[in-house]
Amino acid sequence: MKAVSVEEAVAMIPAGASVMVGGFMGVGTPERLLDEVTRQRKSGLSLICNDAATPGKGVGKLFDAALVARLTATHIGLNPKAQQQMLANQIDVDLVPQGTFVERIRAGGCGLGGVLTPTGVGTLVAEGKRQIEVDGRPFLLETALRAQFALVHAFLADYLGNLSYALTSRNFNPIMAMAADTVIVTAEHIVPVGVIAPDHVVTPAPLVDYLITNG
Amino acid sequence: MKAVSVEEAVAMIPAGASVMVGGFMGVGTPERLLDEVTRQRKSGLSLICNDAATPGKGVGKLFDAALVARLTATHIGLNPKAQQQMLANQIDVDLVPQGTFVERIRAGGCGLGGVLTPTGVGTLVAEGKRQIEVDGRPFLLETALRAQFALVHAFLADYLGNLSYALTSRNFNPIMAMAADTVIVTAEHIVPVGVIAPDHVVTPAPLVDYLITNG
Amino acid sequence: MDAQTIIARRVAKELRSGDLVNLGIGIPTLVANYVPADLKVFFQSENGLIGTGPIPEQGMAHPTLTDAGGRPISALPGASTFDSAMSFGLIRGGHVDVTVLGGLQVDAEGHLANWMIPGKMVPGMGGAMDLVTGAKRVIVAMQHAAKGKSKIVPRCSLPLTSVRPVNLVVTDMAVIGFPDGRATLLETAPGIGIGEVMAVTEAELVVPDNVPEMRI
């Protein structure tokens, strides 16, 4: 793990990069990183995020600045700008059931090729996917999903990079922290080693590439 | 969740039942439940456990008492009795790579039909299994694994059944607690509601069917 | 009593002590208001919480404790939080005893459509497809008709949420179940006659000899 400024970290992200962003309706989202992505105008992003949040909040800022070219998400109904950009074909949107979304990312992070899920069988979601039977029951083969970057927000980060999360701001963050080539983390609080007990570490330090420093 | 005595709990397990038991080399194993299974002589069990522990310890007690008819495990090399019973064809043994073992159980608990893993491709483990390519890479289809009972050992259990685990005694316990029809739990300490903070609960209360009372 | 209250009160009667329950947005959310205090039900919020409590007092909300819509909530003693893989493991794995969702259409075989209107409303399915596919019991809580048009239809014209049929539909006019896979009128709302229900229901309904009035 390397401690870097938010400017340095975002400078590493090229335009057009695939980027996973933690958070659920903007809760548990690395706002400082998104502000800097917007300031540096990283455009043409392939964004992988549960939802589009709302204008001005979380990944909503990326839609405000029209930086998203492709979006993989489960729900964008509460962000009219994202809806608009989708209907105007400015964004290529792939809508995925939420349980499938998180399992695909988990598979990407855990070295699995994919999972078999009953979710979506016989619906529009099944289009173009392999259907596989196990003991006579049909499942969809949903393949692994990874990104070049994961932008993760934790509650506590220790000096080594061990992370813990608070309440519902955990959501997709620890799963995404395993599924990207480069993992960049902001934390509410940076604390000495040992403050997070071993049993309470959710993301072990070796998974974190960069921790954004204070100030 | 219902609080019951260890005798009542084990009385619910029929001979020949499929039983998952948490623990890794006898660490994090519900010893009180295994002692009672042995005392009530529940024979012909289909045991699903990472390993066979050692004679006299953990699931080793079940081999001492010759109660196991089928075993799904990853390693039994440190229990000579289990080895003996396997080589004498007294036990039908299915040896599974450890990462595959835990993913199959996780799939069983999470409603997935299975997972695609690269582990075992081109080896003896692949025999009789479907091989599926994703983006040109071969994977084995490993199907979900469930049991009638899961015997789980926690460090703390609160009055509602929320569980937390200590250090390396966590291992397979929380995964198995999702993958059985009936989940029976022993805990080192039973504590009031609220002692385990929400972020530190690993197995949420609704997953626990029976908690073994003290004494 | 207004339509939403009738529906929410009736759905609340379906919950049992110890149940793990997931409530969707809209009418389903109201169900929590009508659960008797002595009934110990666990409410899950799919963004990662079991043990959701009421909206916090003024000034007590915390930005890290929200429902699936991003609104502040509270947590009851004994609550637990977890990541999204665990949350949907609970949902898909059949650990959620009851899910209550809104609906756009339910058909004569119990199929639900509730996530998109092609060309008009494409918000994404969120967790709905996993909930309907994985929960032990699926209850749809919705108005019987919208703009005078029946939402109980012979066959869904909108894209399905799941091929798994729902267990119960509770509307402001009726309770409908699917024994033997066919929509069956189980109860009528207070003051509503069987004939009235039939008149505004587009799908064919099996009507047993005895159709009691909803107890709410």
Place this chain on the structure above:
Amino acid sequence: MDAQTIIARRVAKELRSGDLVNLGIGIPTLVANYVPADLKVFFQSENGLIGTGPIPEQGMAHPTLTDAGGRPISALPGASTFDSAMSFGLIRGGHVDVTVLGGLQVDAEGHLANWMIPGKMVPGMGGAMDLVTGAKRVIVAMQHAAKGKSKIVPRCSLPLTSVRPVNLVVTDMAVIGFPDGRATLLETAPGIGIGEVMAVTEAELVVPDNVPEMRI
């Protein structure tokens, strides 16, 4: 210096600061003894721990803190514990930078056999298949020969652990790598000549012009 020490010391030189490392049972376990104190390496124990420390002082062991063989260990400041799904997610997912395992046979293409001898030893593969398939770098630490018989063979006669070739083999006589997929002599142990290595190696070895002596 005995054979095991030579191997362990040489393998230790392969570790880099920040590496997440998994050490198998036997010779690999000894590697931890030769990691310089200023090198910050994370050791994983696949039963659910990152940050394993040395065997605890007399009377300080705790039954809930053990290695993959069930023996008491300690944890360093900054350690983390997790369940087995996470542990093998780390392993299979390529988050383990280096795994060091023992071997029964390694063949000319780098394939490893280390988990069973049909009819004789069938202990189960434990985590070995996942480690060899998933770790970023796989290093085999083993004696060059057993009972006078080469363990570096043209083709494994024992069942393979994985079709993924290992990256490096470190023995008491040599270091062997697999550039271009062919076993290549990279270093010889102190006092061992190239001819001696060739004489006890059953597999064909590529011998570059310059084969330095191991620095340990």
